[in-house]
Amino acid sequence: MxxxxxxxHAHDEVxxxxxILDYLLAYEDGTMPQEERAAFRRHVEMCPPCVEFLSTYExxxxxxxxxxxxxxPPDLAKAVLSFVRSRCGEKE
Amino acid sequence: MEAAETPTPSDLELVQAIKxxxxxxxxxxxxxxxxxxxxxxxxxLRNAEDAEEATQDTFLQLYRKIGTFDESRKFFSWFYRVAxxxxxxxxxxxxxxxxxxxxxxxxxxxxxxxxxxxxxRDWSVAIEDEAAARELASRAEEFIAELSPAYRDVIWMYDVxxxxxxxxAEILEISIPAFKSxxxxxxxxxxxxxxxxxxxxxxxxxxx
Numbered sequence: 001m002x003x004x005x006x007x008x009h010a011h012d013e014v015x016x017x018x019x020i021l022d023y024l025l026a027y028e029d030g031t032m033p034q035e036e037r038a039a040f041r042r043h044v045e046m047c048p049p050c051v052e053f054l055s056t057y058e059x060x061x062x063x064x065x066x067x068x069x070x071x072x073p074p075d076l077a078k079a080v081l082s083f084v085r086s087r088c089g090e091k092e
Numbered sequence: 093m094e095a096a097e098t099p100t101p102s103d104l105e106l107v108q109a110i111k112x113x114x115x116x117x118x119x120x121x122x123x124x125x126x127x128x129x130x131x132x133x134x135x136x137l138r139n140a141e142d143a144e145e146a147t148q149d150t151f152l153q154l155y156r157k158i159g160t161f162d163e164s165r166k167f168f169s170w171f172y173r174v175a176x177x178x179x180x181x182x183x184x185x186x187x188x189x190x191x192x193x194x195x196x197x198x199x200x201x202x203x204x205x206x207x208x209x210x211x212x213r214d215w216s217v218a219i220e221d222e223a224a225a226r227e228l229a230s231r232a233e234e235f236i237a238e239l240s241p242a243y244r245d246v247i248w249m250y251d252v253x254x255x256x257x258x259x260x261a262e263i264l265e266i267s268i269p270a271f272k273s274x275x276x277x278x279x280x281x282x283x284x285x286x287x288x289x290x291x292x293x294x295x296x297x298x299x300x
Contacts, residue, residue: 025272029272077126
């Protein structure tokens, strides 16, 4: 039966809440048992809001990957060595 | 006959050499880890100058404390802990920025477990455009900075630094389930904030 407010057609075997809060990370990292994966997929097939949620959750991960590589200041290694030697009273 | 290449020394071999006063080994350690320490520091401090100084502090600590390192432990987890402490020590010298209550941004559900917010649009297509994706990434970095350290360290180290889960849990001295819980909540927070700017999601800040 369609949930009138959300458009979710899934039965209550796995609710949106359990799917998002309890199962999603295990599904993503591949640690979810096969039987639970099947229940997860059955819910998603019947629930457009969860499809949308999963798609934007995955997009969040892809977006964060863009933060690398960070520009490393040129000569940072040299500056580190110079700093350490100056603090430890050694000649360069 | 060609001379065999000198094998790359392991972290432990470098540590042992540094303990004997081998300056070249310390240089190799700096070469090996300075970029990662800088990036980790930047995740905490979000400022290039501070991150550079925290990186210097970290290697100074390494140089001074290497004698106390217990060689039965993994070097990386000890050293990353030193790096995080250096970054947070520097962060404490600055006016502290307010952190968010992550619960205010987690998804809402009806009493029967259905998603309560249905007026989200699927903004994931937006990141197919490179410029838009980079803009969102830049905003995501700001959102991560709003998190408390418990969440910020986990999402930065895993999703940005791409460090293995077991290493992060070891460095932060937390269990794998605790790591996963923090990572998931941090991602849900960043997802919600990105949805607010990239999609049509209403702000989800709790009343009061």
